[in-house]
Amino acid sequence: MTKIKVERMSSFNEVIFNNSPKKTGYSFPAEWAKHEATWLSWPHKEASWPGKIETIYAPYCEFIKIVSEGEKVRININDEETKAFAISELRKAGADLGQIEFYFNQSNDAWCRDHGPAFLLNEAGDKKVIVDWDYNAWGGKYPPYDLDDVIPTKIAEHFNLPVYHPEVIMEGGSVEFNGAGTILTTTACLLNENRNPQLTKEQIEHYLLEFYGAEQVLWLGDGIVGDDTDGHIDDITRFVNEDTVLTVVESNPLDENYLLLQENLEALKAMRLLNGKALNIVELPMPSPVIHEDTRLPASYANFYIANAAVVVPTFRDVNDKKALEIIQGVFPDRKVVGVDSTDIIWGLGSFHCLSQQEPAIKKITDL
Template sequence: MTNLFNDSPKKAGYRFPAEWVKHEATWLSWPHKEESWPGKIETIYTPYCQFIKIVAEGEKVRINVNDEETKAFAISELEKVGADLSQVEFYLHPTNDAWCRDHGPAFLLNEAKSQKAVVDWGYNAWGGKYPPFDLDDVIPTKIAGHFNHPLYLPEIVMEGGSVEFNGAGTILTTTACLLNKNRNPHLTKEEIEQYLLEFYGAEQVLWLGDGIVGDDTDGHIDDITRFVNEDTVLTVVESNPLDENYILLQENLAALKEMRLLNGKPLNIIKLPMPSPVIHEDTRLPASYANFYIANTSVIVPTFRDVNDEKALKIIQDVFPDRKVVGIDSTDIIWGLGSFHCLSQQEPAI
């Protein structure tokens, strides 16, 4: 481990920027796995393409596709919603599934050298839940090779949706996910922290507890608490005391209030509501407004045909006055147990 860290991205001057920093592109992996949306996959392409259309207004969209046939299908679906195809690039990188936040590349920047690097964490489909995942696991290495970026291989399991960044040295994550024995059972909490700090170029890790009910990732942070600037987080709270998310989200809120940033300041905490439970085929789905994606000119927020949709959109618009906040119906997409943030991964601009 010592040798690994001697040559870490942090020591080479790299760090993982905050999501609101200017992007060169957004990466996606075109959805094709019917088992991820059983009986519903044909219904997700319209909202998925609407998402691409909005993102493409301010940056490139780079999409991993399995083959030329998939590419042709993607183009036809994007044309239906009027997306600007001059902003969309396709890469023949076959995938198992669509969740690019978790299997895609972690792009790091060395601003002093104006250089980009890629971290390819190990990926095991959230603790081996959904094999096969061999194609997804090598996506970051393929992308790094295509663009000739330096590549780092930590050789432990880590997912992009499990970590949240303020761009000023702080990482926020959950014990429910990162300390789960289905990820890295050979590592202690302290050792996992060391990997995060060295491979993301950060200075501190702050830990929350559990994720929301229905989240098959074992508690990803991007469904509960998100940085919106260096010292402010949006965090979801449940208003109904009888709801099964109520207590765990109250516990997370209490933990956030105790946290201190590197400068000693407490977090500025803004509460987001939760939608009413979204149930499909007797399964509670992990519907959350926190799974928004910050693009260059917009913030895309999943909505759920719920009374709290407009309230959530207004709260998010208030913290992003320089971006257009757009709600896109995610009722069908969430059947796949994730939404727009889970599906996307930003590539920062140099």
């Protein structure tokens, strides 16, 4: 494994990352690009699902079963005892264990989208690197997070991949990619002083562009009510192809989410891609409020995961489940869209996209 040092000039306004991923021809692929695998960190932290963790394993393993039909699923696991439990639960779900691999990378929590590795590919698509962003559990809310913070580098060491260390806080759920040079994110999250208070908006953009290999950053405002991540983009707006987004809207003007989602919708309408095109915007409904122990949970159909063979969508035993699945199927004609009940999982304040991180496939010599 090669640890890549980032060289910086003394003044950030003139900063040059001479050997950043972008400078060396690497970029972060869109989620719909072919995967080699999906990475997960097996849930074990009872405090993330207080009083309910035993209820999440059935839908979690159903998610794994569906994803593994089209790619490997690689799971960070704490110890042999947890591995045995995981295998038992996966067997109950009927998952193909031949498609599932376990790696003894200890974790603090299960949210692999945010602490897992960011895999980038070179322009030829035949080489892969990892970016290991710093991680502080959403602004230091849920310590400890020391084990989660080092998982990307441990994975890079195992697979002998080069790894970049930007040394700034970033979470995978805070950024969304169209695979053609555009990143979508929110000011509520990335400009929150609990992440990188030493950086300006322009400096954060610079990191995003250099370490994800992109050309522009588009900014939305707030995330949905109940989102303890301070507004991750993957709960509100998702790219489904280079110029199309699905974005959630609330139909009830009295709901807490109504105004902020309308503001985000108007902002999307004003945005332009690198080619000057306006975004093609497809509206997605919100479920009725999901409440548990007097807490409004961040339930959203936008937290779907795009796997090779399927798109897995969280559902909430709600009247809008069917409509949301139909809309999402309409923008993914080449994949089956599958709803999996997330009513218990969302008590952990995240769903299937939050739990997973894709590893892109590289082109083999025979493919070139």
